[in-house]
Amino acid sequence: MKTFASMAVAMRMAPIAVTMLLIWTLLPAAGHERGTQTIQITIRHSRFIPARFTVRRGATVRFVITNTDPIDHEFILGDEAVQRRHETGTEPEHGSVPGEVSVPPGMTAETTYVFSRAGLLLIGCHAPGHYAYGMRGEVWVAQR
Amino acid sequence: MRRLIRSLGLTLVLLVVVASPVFACAGLIGPNGAVNLVRTTTLAAYHNGVEHYITAFSFQGGGGQFGSIVPLPGIPTRVERGGDWTLQRLVRETQPLRAAVLSPEAAAKDGVRVILETKIDALEITILDGGGTAVGRWAREHGFILPPDAPEVLDFYAARSPIFMAARFDADAARQRGQQIGDGTPIHLTIPVANPWVPLRILALGKNAGDVVRADVYLLTDVTPALWPRVRRGLSVQYSAAASAELLRDLRSDKGMGWMPARGMWLTHLAINSAAKDLTYDLAVDVSGRATRVAAGFSVALPFLALLLVGASTGTTRRRSAR
Numbered sequence: 001m002k003t004f005a006s007m008a009v010a011m012r013m014a015p016i017a018v019t020m021l022l023i024w025t026l027l028p029a030a031g032h033e034r035g036t037q038t039i040q041i042t043i044r045h046s047r048f049i050p051a052r053f054t055v056r057r058g059a060t061v062r063f064v065i066t067n068t069d070p071i072d073h074e075f076i077l078g079d080e081a082v083q084r085r086h087e088t089g090t091e092p093e094h095g096s097v098p099g100e101v102s103v104p105p106g107m108t109a110e111t112t113y114v115f116s117r118a119g120l121l122l123i124g125c126h127a128p129g130h131y132a133y134g135m136r137g138e139v140w141v142a143q144r
Numbered sequence: 145m146r147r148l149i150r151s152l153g154l155t156l157v158l159l160v161v162v163a164s165p166v167f168a169c170a171g172l173i174g175p176n177g178a179v180n181l182v183r184t185t186t187l188a189a190y191h192n193g194v195e196h197y198i199t200a201f202s203f204q205g206g207g208g209q210f211g212s213i214v215p216l217p218g219i220p221t222r223v224e225r226g227g228d229w230t231l232q233r234l235v236r237e238t239q240p241l242r243a244a245v246l247s248p249e250a251a252a253k254d255g256v257r258v259i260l261e262t263k264i265d266a267l268e269i270t271i272l273d274g275g276g277t278a279v280g281r282w283a284r285e286h287g288f289i290l291p292p293d294a295p296e297v298l299d300f301y302a303a304r305s306p307i308f309m310a311a312r313f314d315a316d317a318a319r320q321r322g323q324q325i326g327d328g329t330p331i332h333l334t335i336p337v338a339n340p341w342v343p344l345r346i347l348a349l350g351k352n353a354g355d356v357v358r359a360d361v362y363l364l365t366d367v368t369p370a371l372w373p374r375v376r377r378g379l380s381v382q383y384s385a386a387a388s389a390e391l392l393r394d395l396r397s398d399k400g401m402g403w404m405p406a407r408g409m410w411l412t413h414l415a416i417n418s419a420a421k422d423l424t425y426d427l428a429v430d431v432s433g434r435a436t437r438v439a440a441g442f443s444v445a446l447p448f449l450a451l452l453l454v455g456a457s458t459g460t461t462r463r464r465s466a467r
Contacts, residue, residue: 045296069295070280105281132352133292 036060036112041075043067043103046130048075048123051137056144057118064110067103073125074102077113077139086126115141190340190429196403197333198226213283214309215301215346218337220271225264226330227398233391234362256282259307265329266318270310276302283310291350300345304426309333332400342427348420355420361427363412366405371414372428378418379427387411 037059042049046069055061065075076086077099086100094100099113115121118141125135190196195217256274263269270286272279276298280290288310301308311331347357357378363369364387373379387409396404414427 045299046292068277070277070284070298071290071292071295105284106277127292129350130292135292 036062038062038064041065043069043073043125045069046071046073046125046133046135048125048135048137051123052140053137054140054142055115057115057141058144060112060114062110062112063099063101064108065101065103066108067105070105072102072104072127073130073135074100074127075109075111075123076100076126077111077121077123079121083122083124083126083131083136086124087131089126115139117141118143190337193336193338194403195333195335195337195340197335198230198330212311212313213279213288213298213346214311215305215343216271216307216309216333216335217305217339217341218335219259219273219307220309220333220335222332222334223260223262223264223269223271224332224400226332227401228330230395230398230401231330233394233398234364264331266314266321267329267331268312268314269331270312272308272310273306274302274308275306276300279306279308286310286312293349297345297349301343304341340429342429344416344426345423347416348418348423351420353419353421357416357418357420357423359416361414361416363414363429364409365412365429366408366410368410369412369429371412373425376425378416378422380415380417381412382415383411383413385411 039053039061041063043065063075067073074094094102099111101109101111103109121139121141123137123139124131256272256278258270259273260271272282280295280298283290342361347359389407392406392409395401396406
């Protein structure tokens with residue numbers, strides 16, 4: 001009888017145990033998420049706001065970009081070579097590469113980027129004429 | 145009597161903008177990538193509280209569709225085909241040597257309301273009421289490709305007047321209609337409005353900062369108008385004299401121009417030759433001497449300058465001599 005009671009308790013506890021196990025399994029990912037820095041960027045009048053910020057080397061940054069303009073924009077993060085490539089490139093959409101995302105009018109998009117090296121990086125929009133118009137910014141990656 | 149007439153607002157302001165090729169081309173679309181809408185010429189007239197706004201689109205060949213967005217100071221009550229020679233006649237009056245230069249060489253609302261739609265020759269005209277963002281969104285959804293400065297410029301104008309005219313020029317339809325290269329389609333808008341202003345900043349839309357914007361602005365008034373800015377880097381008064389009887393007779397004889405007085409007007413010509421980055425203002429016109437920085441689109445009002453302007457205008461207002 002006692003054994004039967006113990007089994008009943010164990011069966012009642014099983015879902016809880018499974019849930020706890022799942023939580024434990026996911027803990028590392030959740031911890032990683034807690035280490036991610038989020039930077040909100042607003043696009044207005046074909047400008048990034050803010051257009052300059054500093055991050056630490058090794059940081060994982062989630063950029064959340066809101067386009068308040070009625071025209072298409074994009075957020076491209078990288079060095080000068082990356083910016084040059086996109087300025088002459090023909091990719092209509094971005095999103096699969098970390099640090100590169102298209103932001104349609106009135107929409108919010110995000111991209112996550114790991115800053116592995118210290119130094120200066122650039123952000124820019126390479127829709128026709130936008131980079132020349134001044135739609136660009138700077139990211140200073142500081143040593144730890 | 146003259147004061148009475150002036151106080152009653154029996155005033156006419158005739159404004160002509162003969163613009164550089166990209167004038168008012170907020171959004172140019174063309175499947176072949178070519179920009180064939182080479183020149184847009186605009187005329188705005190003010191008389192008895194009504195502005196008559198005439199703009200002409202010149203067909204330059206090619207195919208596809210091309211568009212233009214023009215900010216308006218108010219809601220038009222009528223949109224119709226304009227007369228054929230009004231613009232050219234005014235240019236010839238003050239710039240006889242430049243007549244040949246007319247050749248190609250030479251805040252915000254969430255929604256947008258379509259006030260009026262009409263088709264004139266190969267032009268599809270839509271009058272819109274909305275904030276800058278909403279009008280920009282409408283333009284994008286209707287095939288206009290807006291340059292990067294369009295959001296700021298549309299917001300600038302929407303804060304002044306939420307009324308815009310979107311014009312779509314169908315080059316294929318123009319060719320089917322038998323229009324030849326260089327043929328213009330004048331559009332005449334009748335706009336009741338308290339204070340006229342001439343959109344100048346729109347001339348720089350889509351241009352690089354260092355690009356030069358060249359335009360000619362003509363004003364025809366029955367008194368010397370107060371302007372703001374009067375003189376500014378890149379803006380100068382080229383001509384100021386009584387309008388000839390011949391000019392007025394010719395203008396009155398054009399289609400839809402019968403509203404123009406037969407006499408009693410003063411002709412002013414202002415030339416714009418400005419870097420695009422410096423053309424951040426409009427031209428305020430007021431025959432009562434109240435043209436101000438704010439009316440010209442400057443964001444900060446300087447009351448003492450406005451007072452100076454009023455004083456100067458009162459002291460220098462002249463009647464034309466050729467009555």
